[in-house]
Amino acid sequence: MKILVCIKQVPDMESKFKVNAAGTWYDTADLAWRMNEYDEYGVEQAVRVKEQVGDADLTVLCIGPEKVKETIKKALAMGCDRGVHVLDDNLSSREPYEIASMIAEFATDKGFDLIFTGMQSQDRGSAQVGVLVAEILSMVSVSTIVEFSYDNGVANVKRELEGGVKALVQVKTPALFTCQLGLNTPRYPTLPNIMKAKKKELTSIPSTDLLKTEGRQHTEKMYFPEKTGGGLVLEGDVADLVNEVVRILKEKTGVLAR
Amino acid sequence: MNFELSEEQSLIREMVRDFAESEIAPSARERDEEERFDRVLMFDKLAELGLTGIIFPEVYGGAGADYISYAIAVEELSRVCASTGVTLSAHLSLGANPIYLFGSEEQKQQFLVPLAKGEKLGAFGLTEPSAGSDAGGTKTSAVKDGDEWVINGTKIFITNGGDAETYVVFARTDKDAEKHHGISAFIVEKGTPGFSFGKKEQKLGIRSSPTLELVFANCRIPAANLLGEEGSGFKIAMKTLDGGRIGIASQALGIAQGALDEAVAYAKERKQFNTPIANFQGVQFQLADMATQVEASRLMVYMAAYRASAGLSYSQSSAMAKLLASETAMKVTTQAVQVLGGYGYTRDFPVERMMRDAKITEIYEGTSEIQRLVIGSSLTR
Numbered sequence: 001m002k003i004l005v006c007i008k009q010v011p012d013m014e015s016k017f018k019v020n021a022a023g024t025w026y027d028t029a030d031l032a033w034r035m036n037e038y039d040e041y042g043v044e045q046a047v048r049v050k051e052q053v054g055d056a057d058l059t060v061l062c063i064g065p066e067k068v069k070e071t072i073k074k075a076l077a078m079g080c081d082r083g084v085h086v087l088d089d090n091l092s093s094r095e096p097y098e099i100a101s102m103i104a105e106f107a108t109d110k111g112f113d114l115i116f117t118g119m120q121s122q123d124r125g126s127a128q129v130g131v132l133v134a135e136i137l138s139m140v141s142v143s144t145i146v147e148f149s150y151d152n153g154v155a156n157v158k159r160e161l162e163g164g165v166k167a168l169v170q171v172k173t174p175a176l177f178t179c180q181l182g183l184n185t186p187r188y189p190t191l192p193n194i195m196k197a198k199k200k201e202l203t204s205i206p207s208t209d210l211l212k213t214e215g216r217q218h219t220e221k222m223y224f225p226e227k228t229g230g231g232l233v234l235e236g237d238v239a240d241l242v243n244e245v246v247r248i249l250k251e252k253t254g255v256l257a258r
Numbered sequence: 259m260n261f262e263l264s265e266e267q268s269l270i271r272e273m274v275r276d277f278a279e280s281e282i283a284p285s286a287r288e289r290d291e292e293e294r295f296d297r298v299l300m301f302d303k304l305a306e307l308g309l310t311g312i313i314f315p316e317v318y319g320g321a322g323a324d325y326i327s328y329a330i331a332v333e334e335l336s337r338v339c340a341s342t343g344v345t346l347s348a349h350l351s352l353g354a355n356p357i358y359l360f361g362s363e364e365q366k367q368q369f370l371v372p373l374a375k376g377e378k379l380g381a382f383g384l385t386e387p388s389a390g391s392d393a394g395g396t397k398t399s400a401v402k403d404g405d406e407w408v409i410n411g412t413k414i415f416i417t418n419g420g421d422a423e424t425y426v427v428f429a430r431t432d433k434d435a436e437k438h439h440g441i442s443a444f445i446v447e448k449g450t451p452g453f454s455f456g457k458k459e460q461k462l463g464i465r466s467s468p469t470l471e472l473v474f475a476n477c478r479i480p481a482a483n484l485l486g487e488e489g490s491g492f493k494i495a496m497k498t499l500d501g502g503r504i505g506i507a508s509q510a511l512g513i514a515q516g517a518l519d520e521a522v523a524y525a526k527e528r529k530q531f532n533t534p535i536a537n538f539q540g541v542q543f544q545l546a547d548m549a550t551q552v553e554a555s556r557l558m559v560y561m562a563a564y565r566a567s568a569g570l571s572y573s574q575s576s577a578m579a580k581l582l583a584s585e586t587a588m589k590v591t592t593q594a595v596q597v598l599g600g601y602g603y604t605r606d607f608p609v610e611r612m613m614r615d616a617k618i619t620e621i622y623e624g625t626s627e628i629q630r631l632v633i634g635s636s637l638t639r
Contacts, residue, residue: 025369034272069265070265070268070269073265073266073269074269074272076271176577187276188273188276188307189269189273190273190306190307190308191270191273191308191312191321191323191327192308192316192321192322194266194269194270194273194321194323195266195321195322196325197267197269198265199267249324
């Protein structure tokens with residue numbers, strides 16, 4: 001059995017972000033980097049399937065500059081067997097379709113039975129790459145999964161829909177899944193596994209070898225929302241205040257509608 | 259010269275920080291208040307992550323990482339809970355390391371492997387009521403009787419005492435020898451008849467780490483539990499403490515970084531005179547001094563750790579690192595309480611705990627005065 005998990009390196013979300021000089025992305029200087037949180041759930045699920053079936057071969061793929069290797073090493077330390085680094089210094093200017101095309105180009109004819117990706121990245125958040133990979137590979141995909149089990153070529157998954165509604169889906173492999181937060185509890189890479197990770201295979205491929213499409217969208221401008229006034233301060237008699245709060249909650253929010 | 263962490267050192271920092279923040283930090287205040295050691299959280303989980311034997315080779319159940327990785331692990335744990343940091347440091351540097359450095363192959367297989375794997379917790383018994391900084395004044399005795407040693411005496415202030423299973427204990431084996439030469443080191447296991455625990459100390463800080471008295475009353479241990487050569491105990495203790503100082507320096511560094519992080523976050527949030535206090539130069543200067551001292555300590559701690567891993571002499575370097583980092587921890591935590599003002603003085607914020615925890619780093623495993631002696635004598639000999 002062959003499994004692929006696709007991950008992305010993103011800035012630590014507690015970083016202080018600035019818009020870059022071109023005004024189209026965030027400034028990457030002096031940021032701390034880590035694995036996209038959604039992808040950690042994907043890696044954990046892939047490793048669990050590998051542990052369950054025993055004879056699986058698990059590849060982790062990451063696109064980006066040289067420094068993303070550190071994030072690949074983390075995935076290897078969590079239990080992936082081999083790493084693939086698609087070297088690309090212009091990742092931030094690529095649109096989701098280009099990224100998905102590169103992954104699909106890599107995965108073509110490799111016979112992956114299961115592919116896991118994060119539901120979205122924490123920095124761009126398009127939520128398109130996973131499902132586009134499946135589309136290009138003519139593979140079935142299930143998005144936003146919160147539970148996963150696998151047995152003998154069949155995956156049973158629970159999807160999260162809007163408003164807290166869930167759906168149970170059964171699919172035959174090969175299939176792709178995009179992972180929602182809370183799907184599982186990602187493990188910590190143990191110290192012995194961190195040490196072993198450096199001996200695992202890590203192949204580098206230039207993105208030009210995989211990129212066969214041209215971007216059809218580009219980011220015009222990135223900016224922080226303008227600061228609006230602070231919160232609403234209500235004053236007066238308590239009984240009136242309660243009525244006023246209830247009125248505002250009813251009119252401006254959905255919390256009292258249900 | 260390279261100041262960058264290696265990929266694996268960075269991964270170890272990320273892993274230990276994630277673990278410390280999500281699992282250790284939430285109960286730090288409560289464990290401090292209750293003076294409660296949580297074995298599962300503060301040791302067994304470290305074992306699962308492979309932290310209990312970081313620096314030992316894989317053949318002895320360790321992870322085969324370097325001293326800098328060890329320093330990073332103790333630093334990151336201590337950043338949120340100094341008690342957890344010292345649990346690891348005392349276990350690894352003081353309990354396990356003398357067996358790795360001076361034990362026979364049989365002793366390593368029997369005692370080091372379970373310590374490194376974290377199946378057993380280690381501790382170190384050197385200090386006595388009348389032998390603190392003057393370890394040569396050890397009065398606990400060990401007398402050979404057939405193929406056993408009979409130990410009598412009391413050890414005090416023993417970190418991990420009571421909960422640890424394996425103790426490296428120092429006792430006088432030759433009353434007539436010059437005081438530093440008549441001491442030997444022994445491995446004593448919890449449960450040995452004649453070995454019991456006395457009072458548990460009630461402390462100012464590191465209250466979630468147990469500190470107990472060890473009592474030996476005709477405690478008989480196999481002759482094979484003598485560690486190193488008879489009479490070499492003082493040398494073993496000093497060499498062990500050289501390494502231990504890297505652990506405590508890392509603990510102090512972590513405490514200081516934790517306090518700095520709290521102070522910076524608070525200064526950005528807290529508004530007085532209609533602006534965050536971080537905008538006041540007086541506060542910025544305090545934070546600048548704190549951060550500069552923390553960074554200087556970090557360089558010295560990692561330097562000592564580097565020297566230990568590279569096989570260079572590190573006695574002076576680890577003494578300097580421990581001296582600077584512990585005094586920095588005391589200063590920075592005190593300043594952090596000042597930045598937080600009245601709130602910093604309450605238990606609603608962790609900086610008062612950090613200030614209490616910092617003080618011990620200037621005292622144990624060699625007081626600041628002893629560190630100055632070590633540094634001074636290595637400069638002038």
